[in-house]
Amino acid sequence: MFRRLSLVWLCAISLALALCVLVAGSTSLLQARQAAPEAVNGWRHKLGAGLSGVARSSDRVRYLAWLRHLSVALDSGKQLGNFECRVRFTLDGSSQETFLVRFPTDLEAQALQKELESRSPVGLGDFQGYVFNYYDKGATVSASGPVYSLDKNVFVLRAAGEVVRVVDGVLQHVATTAMMLFEPADRGAAAAALQKLGYTSQTTRWNEMGAIYDELRLPRYRLALFREAPALAVAPDRVTVFLRHDIDRTLYGALAMGREERRRGLCSSYFVNMASSLYGLVGPGGQYMVRDGAVEDLLELQAMGHEIGYHTDILMMALFYDTPFRPWLDRELGRLRRAGVRLVSQAEHGSFHTHEIKSHNSYSFTNFRHNGGLRHGGLEATAPNGFDGVVRYERKGVAQSFSIPDVQLKDVGIEVSAYVVTAALGFTPRQWRYIPDQMLFQGKSPSDMLELLRQAEPGDVVEVLMHPVHWTVTDPAFDLGGDAADAQ
Numbered sequence: 001m002f003r004r005l006s007l008v009w010l011c012a013i014s015l016a017l018a019l020c021v022l023v024a025g026s027t028s029l030l031q032a033r034q035a036a037p038e039a040v041n042g043w044r045h046k047l048g049a050g051l052s053g054v055a056r057s058s059d060r061v062r063y064l065a066w067l068r069h070l071s072v073a074l075d076s077g078k079q080l081g082n083f084e085c086r087v088r089f090t091l092d093g094s095s096q097e098t099f100l101v102r103f104p105t106d107l108e109a110q111a112l113q114k115e116l117e118s119r120s121p122v123g124l125g126d127f128q129g130y131v132f133n134y135y136d137k138g139a140t141v142s143a144s145g146p147v148y149s150l151d152k153n154v155f156v157l158r159a160a161g162e163v164v165r166v167v168d169g170v171l172q173h174v175a176t177t178a179m180m181l182f183e184p185a186d187r188g189a190a191a192a193a194l195q196k197l198g199y200t201s202q203t204t205r206w207n208e209m210g211a212i213y214d215e216l217r218l219p220r221y222r223l224a225l226f227r228e229a230p231a232l233a234v235a236p237d238r239v240t241v242f243l244r245h246d247i248d249r250t251l252y253g254a255l256a257m258g259r260e261e262r263r264r265g266l267c268s269s270y271f272v273n274m275a276s277s278l279y280g281l282v283g284p285g286g287q288y289m290v291r292d293g294a295v296e297d298l299l300e301l302q303a304m305g306h307e308i309g310y311h312t313d314i315l316m317m318a319l320f321y322d323t324p325f326r327p328w329l330d331r332e333l334g335r336l337r338r339a340g341v342r343l344v345s346q347a348e349h350g351s352f353h354t355h356e357i358k359s360h361n362s363y364s365f366t367n368f369r370h371n372g373g374l375r376h377g378g379l380e381a382t383a384p385n386g387f388d389g390v391v392r393y394e395r396k397g398v399a400q401s402f403s404i405p406d407v408q409l410k411d412v413g414i415e416v417s418a419y420v421v422t423a424a425l426g427f428t429p430r431q432w433r434y435i436p437d438q439m440l441f442q443g444k445s446p447s448d449m450l451e452l453l454r455q456a457e458p459g460d461v462v463e464v465l466m467h468p469v470h471w472t473v474t475d476p477a478f479d480l481g482g483d484a485a486d487a488q
């Protein structure tokens with residue numbers, strides 16, 4: 001077996017290590033070790049223990065695995081946040097349905113490098129991932145390359161790509177290489193291995209989510225997408241439900257929910273925060289980049305029958321990162337549309353930063369400002385800063401005033417706003433009800449959400465908000481890969 005091979009290769013650093021070379025922007029493992037040995041070793045150790053998964057295939061050609069590690073911590077105690085990645089590979093035929101996926105140890109990587117020199121690739125693979133955070137605090141990784149066959153049905157991906165993050169105020173693209181090992185396992189062994197690592201596809205919260213989904217499948221409910229609101233006819237005998245998900249912190253958790261909804265015959269609307277590292281990175285001075293693979297992930301959600309909308313955070317980006325307001329909206333919403341995303345709805349993100357200055361992303365659009373015609377709750381009273389079109393705030397200790405450009409929702413192709421979906425409806429509901437999962441942090445439980453749903457009466461219109469993060473990866477045991485084969 002390859003594990004016993006001699007050890008030569010010092011160049012192949014794993015993705016884990018490449019990502020962790022956070023210490024001074026260094027690309028070299030050796031340099032990083034010199035700079036902060038404990039930090040690097042701590043990261044290495046914890047990723048080594050946690051970052052594994054199972055790849056499955058229904059056709060024994062295309063394989064997919066989802067890996068995650070919650071709150072990766074350095075020895076210093078600094079939390080880096082949730083790390084998630086997707087691994088895909090295609091083999092030229094294999095007898096194996098299931099593989100265990102993991103990063104090789106340093107010693108194994110050195111041995112593998114020598115071993116691969118004499119072999120020809122039999123497949124191709126890639127991985128995409130990110131360390132979650134907003135704006136300039138996150139990190140993304142993407143890499144791809146050939147897959148080689150070793151003995152006994154063991155395969156290895158040798159990928160090259162880049163890690164991107166903001167260093168000293170500059171979006172830095174660092175070239176990286178990484179290897180992944182695919183070791184054969186039958187389904188039972190794979191499940192047991194995952195369990196041993198502490199992962200399960202049946203967390204309590206996930207099952208509670210399933211109970212809400214079961215309720216929504218009853219004939220008394222009619223599920224609608226936000227984009228359908230203007231054309232929706234009145235349904236006096238049924239409760240109309242808009243099922244909304246704001247993707248702030250986990251895109252792969254959202255995909256897991258999307259797959260589960262499709263399995264149960266449900267469709268819903270996913271609003272993507274494009275200033276979160278799950279989608280891209282925001283740097284100062286208007287810098288912006290999109291993570292490879294994120295658009296593809298959203299198209300996958302859409303292909304399941306779900307709606308993709310924009311989780312608006314542009315005012316925040318303009319105020320604190322000098323993002324060119326209207327150009328960004330045109331360029332980035334345009335990027336999604338050109339890729340095939342049917343994007344006509346939005347829901348404003350309640351950013352911590354705008355909250356601090358008593359402002360709100362709703363004011364990104366003139367429609368929500370003074371005399372604009374739409375009202376997002378009582379924002380003009382609780383977050384009045386910007387309601388008149390000017391945000392007055394402090395940045396790095398200096399008083400600022402930002403005049404928000406006049407952009408109407410329709411100017412950037414938005415037809416429906418989730419917080420005021422009743423304004424878009426072609427009929428007047430008997431009653432409007434809003435059931436957000438933020439109530440889980442105010443002493444309520446998922447069964448309280450279920451109860452509120454049951455209290456709705458025919459003719460009512462209900463909006464249920466479920467953030468993917470609260471139902472999936474918040475639980476350290478949640479296994480993103482529980483149903484990976486399904487996604488292909």
Ligand SMILES: [Zn+2]
Pocket residue numbers: 246248273311348349350
């Ligand atoms: Zn949000």
